[in-house]
Amino acid sequence: MSDLRELYQEVILDHHKRPRNFGPLAAANHNADGHNPLCGDRLTVHVDVADGVIRGVSFEGAGCAISRASASLMTDAVKGKSVAEAERLFEEFRQMVTSGVDQAVEESLGKLTVFCGVREFPSRVKCASLSWHTLHAALESKDTAVSTE
Amino acid sequence: MNGHAANGSAVEQVNGHAAEVAAVEQAFRPAPFNVAAVRRDFPILQQQIYGKPLVYLDNAATAQKPTSVIDAISNYYLADNANIHRGVHLLSERATAAYEGAREAVRRFLNAAESREIVFVRGTTEAVNLVAHSYARPALKPDDEIVVSVMEHHSNFVPWKMACEATGARLRVVPITDAGELRMDEYERLLCDRTRLVALGHVSNALGTVNPVADIVRLAHARGIPVLLDGAQAVPHMAVDVGALDCDFYAFSGHKLFGPTGIGVLYGKAALMDHMPPWQGGGDMISSVTLEEVRYNTLPAKFEAGTPDIAGAIGLAAAIEYLNGLDRVAAAAHEAALTRYLEERLSGFPDVTLVGRAPGKAGIVSFVMSSAHPHDIGTVLDHEGVAIRTGHHCCQPLMHRLGVPATARVSFAFYNTREEVDRFVDALARVREMFG
Numbered sequence: 330m331s332d333l334r335e336l337y338q339e340v341i342l343d344h345h346k347r348p349r350n351f352g353p354l355a356a357a358n359h360n361a362d363g364h365n366p367l368c369g370d371r372l373t374v375h376v377d378v379a380d381g382v383i384r385g386v387s388f389e390g391a392g393c394a395i396s397r398a399s400a401s402l403m404t405d406a407v408k409g410k411s412v413a414e415a416e417r418l419f420e421e422f423r424q425m426v427t428s429g430v431d432q433a434v435e436e437s438l439g440k441l442t443v444f445c446g447v448r449e450f451p452s453r454v455k456c457a458s459l460s461w462h463t464l465h466a467a468l469e470s471k472d473t474a475v476s477t478e
Numbered sequence: 479m480n481g482h483a484a485n486g487s488a489v490e491q492v493n494g495h496a497a498e499v500a501a502v503e504q505a506f507r508p509a510p511f512n513v514a515a516v517r518r519d520f521p522i523l524q525q526q527i528y529g530k531p532l533v534y535l536d537n538a539a540t541a542q543k544p545t546s547v548i549d550a551i552s553n554y555y556l557a558d559n560a561n562i563h564r565g566v567h568l569l570s571e572r573a574t575a576a577y578e579g580a581r582e583a584v585r586r587f588l589n590a591a592e593s594r595e596i597v598f599v600r601g602t603t604e605a606v607n608l609v610a611h612s613y614a615r616p617a618l619k620p621d622d623e624i625v626v627s628v629m630e631h632h633s634n635f636v637p638w639k640m641a642c643e644a645t646g647a648r649l650r651v652v653p654i655t656d657a658g659e660l661r662m663d664e665y666e667r668l669l670c671d672r673t674r675l676v677a678l679g680h681v682s683n684a685l686g687t688v689n690p691v692a693d694i695v696r697l698a699h700a701r702g703i704p705v706l707l708d709g710a711q712a713v714p715h716m717a718v719d720v721g722a723l724d725c726d727f728y729a730f731s732g733h734k735l736f737g738p739t740g741i742g743v744l745y746g747k748a749a750l751m752d753h754m755p756p757w758q759g760g761g762d763m764i765s766s767v768t769l770e771e772v773r774y775n776t777l778p779a780k781f782e783a784g785t786p787d788i789a790g791a792i793g794l795a796a797a798i799e800y801l802n803g804l805d806r807v808a809a810a811a812h813e814a815a816l817t818r819y820l821e822e823r824l825s826g827f828p829d830v831t832l833v834g835r836a837p838g839k840a841g842i843v844s845f846v847m848s849s850a851h852p853h854d855i856g857t858v859l860d861h862e863g864v865a866i867r868t869g870h871h872c873c874q875p876l877m878h879r880l881g882v883p884a885t886a887r888v889s890f891a892f893y894n895t896r897e898e899v900d901r902f903v904d905a906l907a908r909v910r911e912m913f914g
């Protein structure tokens with residue numbers, strides 16, 4: 330059930346150790362800061378949007394393995410997608426880590442399903458969703474700060 | 479375990495006259511602390527977490543309760559439950575006697591002069607808020623100052639910040655050294671004729687530092703400034719004598735003292751509390767009410783509006799009675815030995831940095847690990863059956879000062895064992911395996 334390996338899957342540990350799209354983004358036109366007061370994690374998401382499409386995305390900041398890997402996998406997943414598709418992924422992701430999703434949604438989430446184990450760890454749900462909330466805030470408006478509280 | 483250390487020092491002294499001294503010392507030395515016996519008093523400890531025996535190392539968050547406390551609460555509800563101070567019937571008299579008996583037990587525990595100086599509250603947080611509301615706010619004027627430290631728990635920081643914001647007074651913050659000790663030179667420098675109150679922690683929940691409270695009180699009193707001490711993390715580890723300390727207010731929580739949640743204590747000198755206005759209005763805190771006028775009750779009822787946590791007070795008294803039955807000096811020595819042993823074993827982890835290295839810490843080992851975030855450490859340890867606290871420990875100003883977002887914290891109680899420290903260290907090795 331709540332086996333540790335289901336939370337810390339290899340893919341997650343890999344993205345934690347070698348995060349993708351990590352660092353500033355010169356072309357960014359949307360940015361937001363995210364904060365998880367529970368564990369002190371802070372991250373910043375930079376997005377470059379043109380014609381409703383996410384051309385580039387990156388993140389910076391410090392956090393636990395779950396929040397870092399989630400941010401890393403998120404940037405991979407939304408790059409090249411439309412803003413609407415990214416928002417739909419956010420909604421599906423949120424559903425997966427809180428209540429769970431059916432097979433069709435799992436297919437749509439693809440690689441992001443490595444986070445399905447988070448559902449068994451209520452104290453870690455916020456870690457997994459911090460980057461998504463921050464991306465959402467970045468897309469909605471320019472340069473704002475969000476908190477998972 | 480502490481018996482081990484004691485024998486060592488005895489052996490060193492065995493030659494000539496020293497042997498005699500050792501024999502005399504031996505006769506007066508407390509018996510080694512019997513951990514196996516006390517563990518039997520805490521049934522919750524005998525359980526499995528994810529198939530592994532529980533190792534509970536989160537005692538600073540809340541301590542476990544001995545059977546005698548659980549029984550006292552349950553017996554109260556089974557046999558004596560009634561409201562207090564108002565019934566003429568026998569049950570009410572029994573409940574009142576038990577509740578007031580608990581107040582007297584707390585008075586003796588703290589060595590306060592009078593039992594009316596003991597006010598039952600919900601916990602440390604409520605005690606501090608009571609003083610902030612009823613003592614500080616009415617007295618504070620713009621540019622007055624309250625002295626706190628950067629290592630305070632939010633509950634001994636936010637109420638003062640709020641009082642300052644409401645009155646135009648200022649908060650002055652005593653800094654700490656890198657080892658996590660109060661800068662007493664700075665403390666003394668901050669005390670001035672604008673200081674209305676000093677509010678400091680006795681023991682830091684995040685670092686384990688034991689602050690020099692006797693000096694703190696003496697220096698403040700030399701300038702006529704009253705002192706509140708947050709004793710939440712002190713009373714579980716050491717005997718506290720508010721009479722000898724001469725502090726003006728002392729606050730603690732029952733649940734950290736092996737008692738129930740929902741009950742805590744504010745000790746305050748009658749000379750101060752007599753003049754403080756009540757902060758909540760309602761039943762029990764009045765002596766008479768007419769449509770025109772309300773007369774307030776005397777201490778301590780003035781600060782206990784409404785039906786209090788009667789069972790909680792009775793449970794707290796049972797916890798105190800339990801502690802009185804222990805050799806507390808031996809218990810403290812046992813905790814100190816566990817702390818030393820853990821720090822010694824952690825020195826074998828090059829990627830672990832201790833946070834808080836004050837000498838004589840009270841049962842707390844806070845640390846960060848370069849390879850793993852505290853949150854991940856906590857989750858992995860949990861799966862090894864080891865419960866610790868990770869996060870900012872309600873001390874965000876302190877975390878900021880130390881330049882870490884969070885720490886992992888081990889906090890001991892007297893029922894912890896050397897084997898549990900080994901289990902913790904093995905679990906930490908798992909963390910490194912996974913994230914290193």
Ligand SMILES: Cc1ncc(COP(=O)(O)O)c(C=O)c1O
Pocket residue numbers: 538539600601602603604631633634679681682683708710711731872
């Ligand atoms: C030093 C210190 N002060 C105050 C508190 C607050 O205690 P409570 O939450 O029981 O009111 C705590 C508990 O976390 C503490 O460790």
